[in-house]
Amino acid sequence: xxxxxxxxxxxxxxxxxxxxxxxxxxxxxxxxxxxxxxxxxxxxxxxxxxxxxxxxxxxxxxxxxxxxxxxxxxxxxxxxxxxxxxxxxxxxxxxxxxxxxxxxxxxxxxxxxxxxxxxxxxxxxxxxxxxxxxxxxxxxxxxxxxxxxxxxxxxxxxxxxxxxxxxxxxxxxxxxxxxxxxxxxxxxxxxxxx
Numbered sequence: 001x002x003x004x005x006x007x008x009x010x011x012x013x014x015x016x017x018x019x020x021x022x023x024x025x026x027x028x029x030x031x032x033x034x035x036x037x038x039x040x041x042x043x044x045x046x047x048x049x050x051x052x053x054x055x056x057x058x059x060x061x062x063x064x065x066x067x068x069x070x071x072x073x074x075x076x077x078x079x080x081x082x083x084x085x086x087x088x089x090x091x092x093x094x095x096x097x098x099x100x101x102x103x104x105x106x107x108x109x110x111x112x113x114x115x116x117x118x119x120x121x122x123x124x125x126x127x128x129x130x131x132x133x134x135x136x137x138x139x140x141x142x143x144x145x146x147x148x149x150x151x152x153x154x155x156x157x158x159x160x161x162x163x164x165x166x167x168x169x170x171x172x173x174x175x176x177x178x179x180x181x182x183x184x185x186x187x188x189x190x191x192x193x194x
Contacts, residue, residue, distance in 0.1 A: 012076035019067055027064055034077060035060075037153070038084050045088025047095075055091050059083040075163060078145065081153060089133070128186070135185035136178075143178035146171050151179075 007029050010018070015033075018026035038056050046052035062083050063070075070079050136144055142164070149160040150171070157175075161168040 013072055016067060016070060016072075016076060027067070030063075030076070031060055034080050037077065038080060041081060041084045041152075042088060045085075045092050051091060055084060055087045058087040058090070062087065074145070077153070078148060081148065085133070089129070092129070131186050132182065135182045138185070139178050139181055143174045143181070146174035147178040147182070150175055 007015070007018070007023075007025055010026075010029070012030065012033070015026040015030050019030070035056065038059060039052060042052045042055040042059070045055055059080065060083075063080060070076065136147065139147065145164060146160060149155045149163060150157060155163065157168045157171050160175075161171045164171060
């Protein structure tokens with residue numbers, strides 16, 4: 001029991017090193033520590049609880065298989081966040097493909113008769129999301145990190161500053177420049193979802 005508590009008190013970096021050294025319990029602690037946040041991120045890509053669980057499980061599976069590629073320049077939570085985002089994009093893309101592959105044998109009501117106001121296209125924002133993702137990935141690392149920590153992870157400016165090891169004013173300016181660059185890259189229609 002004491003060993004379990006000792007593992008729970010380790011930092012993320014210590015848990016990663018323990019897992020890389022062959023201790024599977026360390027990964028269990030990583031999962032326990034980060035899953036609530038990863039679930040919140042996955043919900044953005046999921047239409048149901050099952051989809052959300054699939055996305056989180058896929059991301060954690062990728063984390064367990066690729067932990068050797070994790071470099072501690074970014075926090076573990078940021079790395080896991082990106083894995084969930086990537087799993088979410090994959091999930092949405094697969095859903096979109098399934099949606100396109102559906103065949104309607106009943107041709108009684110053609111597309112021209114459908115009411116577009118009642119139609120729901122769950123994949124309608126994928127193109128915008130891809131452009132947005134590419135714009136974010138093109139940002140300098142410091143700006144991207146400030147943007148992700150505050151606007152995606154939901155940290156306060158002060159907490160993000162602590163996480164990045166800089167002053168809050170530096171985080172504010174990096175985030176501002178990042179948002180401006182992303183807005184220019186995706187345009188006002190894509191940024192607002194219009």
